[in-house]
Amino acid sequence: MDYGIEITDQEAIVRLSGRLTFNDHVKLRNLIREMTQNEVTQQTLDMSNLDFVDSVGIGMLLIAREELATVKKQFVLRHASGQVKRVLTVAQLGRLITIED
């Protein structure tokens, strides 16, 4: 998995690409740090170029949400499709994280 961050006045848009799996633990740790430290309140993950997410990837997204909540930031997942949208649905992540089309 790779990511790039674009920061606007209202939100930080994190563009993810590739496959988010248990092997991305170091990158996710770095991403969580960057999201908690930047200056905007809303952190949005753009998943349109993400091909695959596994259960550990889901778990790491939940940790990101928790960490951002402790610094009073919102966490939004956007533009998931295909396998990624399917796993977010099966894991019922919409109950815990805001998911936008």
Add this chain to the structure above:
Amino acid sequence: MPEERLSSVATYCCMPVRRSQDGFRTAHRASSSVIALLGLDWEDEIDSSWHAPFTAWIELASCSDAAVAELVERAARHSLFASLSAASANRIALARGLVLTISDHRPIALAQRNDLELALHEAIANAILHGNLEIDGIRTLNLADLDRFSQDIIHRTDEPALAARRVEVACSLEDDRLQIDVTDQGRGFSSGQPGAVGAGGRGLQLIATLTRSCQLLDGGRCIRMEFAL
């Protein structure tokens, strides 16, 4: 792989040896079924083997010729078969490759292929992480638990005895069903252990949702999944 080792293994298994056009060295029993024997520096080449007529992928590391012959015999009893060390299985997208090959043998709709890949990936990840490397999942929503998980992966894959443990995937493809067994060499798993708690524990729940049936065998060292086709 050194030519001498390939010849030695192929002779032990009574199989001829050939070199494919892309340089991938293989031993095979018949033109309809090719076994890839993975020696050294194979990870960059393996993507070219995820299609028919390849039906098995066996890593030779730390295996005697007799052990390889036994794996070849097991491979012959299944439609598709893979046996890799935990360290190698951790570095490649094994589930993706196997599903590509399955769909080469049997056309599968994209949505079903996605579900198949996710279930197989989860079973393989369980075998690598919780089985062979004996790593606890991320049980809380704390960053400290993610750090512990991360350090465990880094350190356990550096332990030769754990990293050398095998992950075995055996697929039986029939007319209307696909059965996949994923086996590890860890200490086993009790189905009574907690499910989704905090950030972890969703793997088995996802598998149960995505398969027609699934069961834990051999004290949790093997998960058997069945899919309707």
